[in-house]
Amino acid sequence: MTRRRDCLIAGAALAAMAGPSGRVLAQQTPPSNGEPARRPDVVFVPTPQAIVDEMLSVARVGPNDVLYDLGSGDGRIPITAARRWGTRGLGVDIDPQRIQEANSNATAAGVTDRVRFVQGDLFTMDLTPATVITLYLLPALNARLMPRLLKLKAGTRIVSHDFPMGDWKPDRTIERESKVVYYWTVPPAGRPYPKG
Numbered sequence: 681m682t683r684r685r686d687c688l689i690a691g692a693a694l695a696a697m698a699g700p701s702g703r704v705l706a707q708q709t710p711p712s713n714g715e716p717a718r719r720p721d722v723v724f725v726p727t728p729q730a731i732v733d734e735m736l737s738v739a740r741v742g743p744n745d746v747l748y749d750l751g752s753g754d755g756r757i758p759i760t761a762a763r764r765w766g767t768r769g770l771g772v773d774i775d776p777q778r779i780q781e782a783n784s785n786a787t788a789a790g791v792t793d794r795v796r797f798v799q800g801d802l803f804t805m806d807l808t809p810a811t812v813i814t815l816y817l818l819p820a821l822n823a824r825l826m827p828r829l830l831k832l833k834a835g836t837r838i839v840s841h842d843f844p845m846g847d848w849k850p851d852r853t854i855e856r857e858s859k860v861v862y863y864w865t866v867p868p869a870g871r872p873y874p875k876g
Contacts, residue, residue: 726753727816727841731859732760735839738852738863739812741767748772748810750802750817750825755782755795757814762791767812771797772805807832816841834868849874 727735735757741747743766749757752771759782761767771782782797807813807828813836815822823846829838830848840862844850852863867873 725816726756728857728859729756729760730857731841731861732757734854734856734861735814735841736761736765736767738854738861739814739837739839741765741812743767745811746770746809747812747814748807750813750815752782752797753778753816755785755797758795758797759786759789759791762786762794763789766794769795770810771795772800772802773797774799774801803828810836812837812839814839814841817843819843819846822846829864830866830873832866834866836866838864838866847875 739747741761745761745765745767747758747761747767747769749755749769749771752758752773755771758767758769758771761769771779773779773782776799779797779799783792786792786795786797803824810832813829813832815825815838817825817840822840822843826846826848829836829845838845842860844862845864848864850862850864852861854861854863
């Protein structure tokens with residue numbers, strides 16, 4: 681019943697934010713430094729914990745990894761990776777409310793020595809330190825990110841909840857609890873990525 685209620689609430693929020701074309705319009709983020717506000721591209725919907733665990737398991741995260749969670753929301757993916765596998769993590773979100781919530785959750789979980797959360801734009805930030813990237817974005821945003829992800833060092837692991845990455849064929853696709861987890865590995869430079 682709770683899951684159905686959550687879905688109805690999320691659906692109502694999406695409907696309320698939809699423009700005349702039915703596309704979701706982003707909420708305004710207040711500017712913090714006098715610059716024009718950058719709007720979030722998606723509505724925050726948390727990834728279920730069972731899917732978080734599946735994403736981190738398929739990526740085989742460990743203590744030597746640096747995980748970047750793009751659109752990190754409440755921080756549950758980097759926090760879980762730090763608590764269970766000792767992974768260092770960086771969560772990035774454009775919404776300052778989510779950053780505050782994620783930092784509070786990291787403090788409560790006792791992982792602030794391994795995880796931090798920053799307000800930023802995932803389309804402009806430096807992703808090169810990451811060995812693992814996790815995301816729960818819409819297909820158009822994944823496709824927009826794909827060229828940047830393909831330039832990361834060979835072997836970087838990318839995991840997406842529910843949405844594919846354009847025509848980049850995943851190495852693995854896992855279905856669990858009516859959700860889908862997609863997993864890719866960045867190919868070596870000069871080698872074309874496998875198309876679907």
